[in-house]
Every structure is written in structure tokens, then in C-alpha cells.
Amino acid sequence: xxxxxxxxxxxxxxxxxxxxxxxxxxxxxxxxxxxxxxxxxxxxxxxxxxxxxxxxxxxxxxxxxxxxxxxxxxxxxxxxxxxxxxxxxxxxxxxxxxxxxxxxxxxxxxxxxxxxxxxxxxxxxxxxxxxxxxxxxxxxxxxxxxxxxxxxxxxxxxxxxxxxxxxxxxxxxxxxxxxxxxxxxxxxxxxxxxxxxxxxxxxxxxxx
Numbered sequence: 712x713x714x715x716x717x718x719x720x721x722x723x724x725x726x727x728x729x730x731x732x733x734x735x736x737x738x739x740x741x742x743x744x745x746x747x748x749x750x751x752x753x754x755x756x757x758x759x760x761x762x763x764x765x766x767x768x769x770x771x772x773x774x775x776x777x778x779x780x781x782x783x784x785x786x787x788x789x790x791x792x793x794x795x796x797x798x799x800x801x802x803x804x805x806x807x808x809x810x811x812x813x814x815x816x817x818x819x820x821x822x823x824x825x826x827x828x829x830x831x832x833x834x835x836x837x838x839x840x841x842x843x844x845x846x847x848x849x850x851x852x853x854x855x856x857x858x859x860x861x862x863x864x865x866x867x868x869x870x871x872x873x874x875x876x877x878x879x880x881x882x883x884x885x886x887x888x889x890x891x892x893x894x895x896x897x898x899x900x901x902x903x904x905x906x907x908x909x910x911x912x913x914x915x916x917x918x919x
Contacts, residue, residue: 718814719771719777719820721763721902726754726775730768730803733775735906737803743919744911748801748900751892755782755874758891762797765825767816769804778803781825781833782891786885794867797825798889818845819886822874831878834871847872854883 722730735749755761760783779802786794799821804814812837822845825833834850850857850871857869869886873879 716772716878717776717816719767719817720770722766722768722780726768727753730778731754732906733768733778733805734801734803735903735909736806738801739909740912740914741917743917744913745759745903745909747894747896748803749906750894750899750902752778752780752801753902754894755780755889755891758782758889760784760889760891764828765797765821767817767821767824769813771808776805776808777813779817779821781821782829782889783886784834784887784889786834786879786884788882790884792884794879794882794884795831796832796886797833799833801836802835814841815844818842822846823871823891826874829875831872831875832873834869836868837870839867839870841872842872845872850886853879855879856885858885858887870892 731749731753734752735746738746738748740746756766762781765781767779768775779799781797781799784796784798785831786796788794802814802818822833834855837847837849839849847870849867850869851866853871855871857866861864871879
């Protein structure tokens with residue numbers, strides 16, 4: 712896909728480190744001092760649930776400026792079934808281009824590609840103010856619960872979008888986050904030493 716001087720395409724193997732650095736820059740000091748998202752991406756590429764055909768980067772004037780990828784996962788239904796679904800991210804946009812429409816552009820494009828591949832729904836953790844613009848709503852509206860979340864706890868972070876209308880009809884159950892998203896702090900620290908040094912800051916609005 713090309714729009715003006717922006718191209719969205721599959722990530723190439725030889726640019727993996729460049730993509731990881733993009734994600735590192737995008738998330739550094741956003742949710743906590745430093746970040747782990749670049750290492751999560753590094754780990755997920757080797758996970759059996761990773762979908763290379765949905766591992767996209769955004770390029771502008773020869774420079775990588777955005778990234779999104781998808782993983783297979785499932786809903787464990789209350790009636791004993793398992794229903795295959797997708798999760799996605801981290802979605803990284805280079806800091807100087809945030810809040811300029813680049814994130815929505817790569818999000819909408821990659822969701823379209825996931826739908827074309829026949830996947831039925833995407834569930835993940837995100838901000839409804841951003842993702843709602845691309846058709847996401849609260850997963851609770853589909854009767855889907857977030858794993859390990861106590862009853863009555865705030866689940867407004869847990870979002871869902873049907874790619875195939877009616878795919879989640881008569882489905883209630885618990886969503887399972889792929890294990891590759893859970894990384895150890897010491898492994899993140901070791902991996903991060905491969906990148907240029909950056910200062911970790913405790914800032915207002917961080918989650919941890």
C-alpha cells in the first residue's frame with residue numbers, strides 16, 4: 712500500500728534490529744521508566760503463534776516510522792470450546808510522528824489484511840479513545856473476560872473488534888494472552904544493552 716510518500720509492507724529479516732529500535736524509541740518512558748516492548752517483539756518473532764504474514768512496518772522516505780504485528784491466541788469458552796482469535800502489537804510509531812494519524816493508518820491497513828486472511832476477531836489491551844476510532848469496543852460487550860482479572864475489576868483496557876461480523880456470536884469465555892508477551896526484567900535489561908544508552912525517567916502518567 713502506498714499513500715503519498717508512505718509505504719506499508721512486510722518487515723524484512725535484515726531490518727529486525729532497526730524495527731526493534733523503532734519500537735524502543737516509541738515506548739521509552741511511556742508506561743514505565745525505560746521499556747520492554749522492543750524485547751517483547753524480539754521474543755515474539757520466534758513464538759509459534761507469531762504470524763509472519765501479518766508482521767508489517769511503515770516506511771516514509773526510506774525510513775521506518777511505524778510497526779504492527781499479530782499473534783494467534785484463543786478464547787477458552789464457558790461451554791468447553793476454544794475459539795481462535797488474534798491479538799496484536801506492540802504498535803510502534805516513531806515519537807516525532809505520534810498523534811498525526813500514522814498509528815491509525817497502519818492499524819487500519821493491518822486489520823484489513825488480517826480480515827483478508829480469514830481471521831475472525833482481534834482482542835488486546837489498549838486505549839478505547841484511540842482504538843475505538845478503528846472499530847474496537849470493550850470486550851465485555853461480547854461476553855469475553857480477561858484472564859486472571861478479578862470479578863468487578865476495571866476491564867476498560869480490554870478491547871475487541873470482530874473482523875468477521877457475528878464471529879463471536881454465542882461465544883462467552885476467557886481470553887488467553889500468548890505467553891511470549893510475558894518477559895523477565897533481567898532479560899529485558901540484558902537485551903537493552905545492545906542499544907544506545909538512554910535515560911530511564913519516572914514520569915507522570917506512567918502505569919508502573
